[in-house]
Amino acid sequence: MMIKRNIIYLAVLAVLLMPVISCDSRERLYIYNWTYYIPDSVIDKFEEEFNVRVVYDEFASNEEMFAKLRSTRSSRGSYDVVFPSGYYIPIMIREDMLERIDKSKIDNLKNIDPEVLSKTTYDPHMEYSVPYFYGAAAIIVNTARVPDYKESWSIFAREDLRGRMTMLDDLREVMGDALVYLGYSVNSINLAQITEARDIVNNLWKPNLVKFDAETFGKGYANEDFWVVHGYPEVVYEEIADNEQLMSNTVVFIPDEGGPSYIDTMAILKNARNIDLAHKFINFIHRPDIFAEFTDEFGLPATVNIPARRLKEGISLYSENELQRTELTMDIGDSLELYNDAWFNVIRAGN
Numbered sequence: 001m002m003i004k005r006n007i008i009y010l011a012v013l014a015v016l017l018m019p020v021i022s023c024d025s026r027e028r029l030y031i032y033n034w035t036y037y038i039p040d041s042v043i044d045k046f047e048e049e050f051n052v053r054v055v056y057d058e059f060a061s062n063e064e065m066f067a068k069l070r071s072t073r074s075s076r077g078s079y080d081v082v083f084p085s086g087y088y089i090p091i092m093i094r095e096d097m098l099e100r101i102d103k104s105k106i107d108n109l110k111n112i113d114p115e116v117l118s119k120t121t122y123d124p125h126m127e128y129s130v131p132y133f134y135g136a137a138a139i140i141v142n143t144a145r146v147p148d149y150k151e152s153w154s155i156f157a158r159e160d161l162r163g164r165m166t167m168l169d170d171l172r173e174v175m176g177d178a179l180v181y182l183g184y185s186v187n188s189i190n191l192a193q194i195t196e197a198r199d200i201v202n203n204l205w206k207p208n209l210v211k212f213d214a215e216t217f218g219k220g221y222a223n224e225d226f227w228v229v230h231g232y233p234e235v236v237y238e239e240i241a242d243n244e245q246l247m248s249n250t251v252v253f254i255p256d257e258g259g260p261s262y263i264d265t266m267a268i269l270k271n272a273r274n275i276d277l278a279h280k281f282i283n284f285i286h287r288p289d290i291f292a293e294f295t296d297e298f299g300l301p302a303t304v305n306i307p308a309r310r311l312k313e314g315i316s317l318y319s320e321n322e323l324q325r326t327e328l329t330m331d332i333g334d335s336l337e338l339y340n341d342a343w344f345n346v347i348r349a350g351n
Helices: 002-022 040-050 062-072 086-094 107-111 153-157 171-181 191-208 217-222 233-240 244-248 275-285 288-298 306-311 333-348
Strands: 027-034 052-059 130-135 138-142 165-167 209-212 228-231 250-253 259-268 326-328
Touching: 027 062, 027 275, 040 052, 040 275, 040 288, 052 062, 062 086, 086 259, 107 275, 107 306, 138 153, 138 233, 153 165, 153 171, 153 191, 153 228, 165 171, 171 191, 171 228, 171 259, 171 333, 191 209, 191 333, 217 228, 217 233, 228 233, 233 250, 233 288, 244 250, 259 275, 275 288, 288 306
Parallel strands: 027 052, 165 209, 165 228, 259 326
Antiparallel strands: 130 259, 138 228, 138 250
16 A cells, blocks of 8 residues: 555656646756856846746856866866856867857847957957957945045055955956056066066065955955955945945945956857857847846946947946056966966965
């Protein structure tokens, strides 16, 4: 009798589960992207319009993304669309990690700003990548806690703010900040300059930081554990959007010395499960109304898509003019080892 009951129970359970399984038989698009970088509303619209399901994972740095993809690339189709920064595109091309873009399937490429395209020397003809966003990390300050400050990287040398500041856990960002602070290029391959920048980070900035953090700085700022953070403004904006008081006390700036900037891209991974749907997604993102929705959601300027600028309604946390004093982070080939060595020294060194 017990065996019969179990058989009946399993049969009933199977019948009950059948509708659940059958109703989730849509095509899937697997996306690997930065945290807080596509609004849920945009994903929902894409799923509804194309009758598909998006499976979405996030990363906090290019290094994290690259390491994961290298470790899983032997298994077919871990993701379809990935969002590396432009300087990682040559690295991924050399590693044979990317599919070629079929531009005939992406009509909305015509909306991309030619000035932005002129900066994509890492992939000048969009053979393997399509620009997603041109922007920069910035410094975000809670002016209720820090009423007096200079718009300079030197803020991280302030001992009176020790234990209330964070910088990104990103070697090219932080080393780039120190390089421009010293008057050098963010893409310097001069060992003496890189060493000098490393020492600025180690001796002047790091002692005052809670940590190098690319994942929780937004939440820490929203909780007012951190008063000054180096990070992506859209992450902070998303965390404090419902806190009117903190919003009114928050200032975002790209320092007077400048800093590194980036062009984040959309690329299709080798052996993607659904290459055709990946092209449709990239085309969808560059539809002007969709791109405007993305930038409005996160308080960003519509730097890449020209028609979207006319449709934007929300604020921009920094201006396109401020980006003019930044320098695009580029692939520096084997010289990256100079940065890896310097960053290892930074992470390893005690306060």
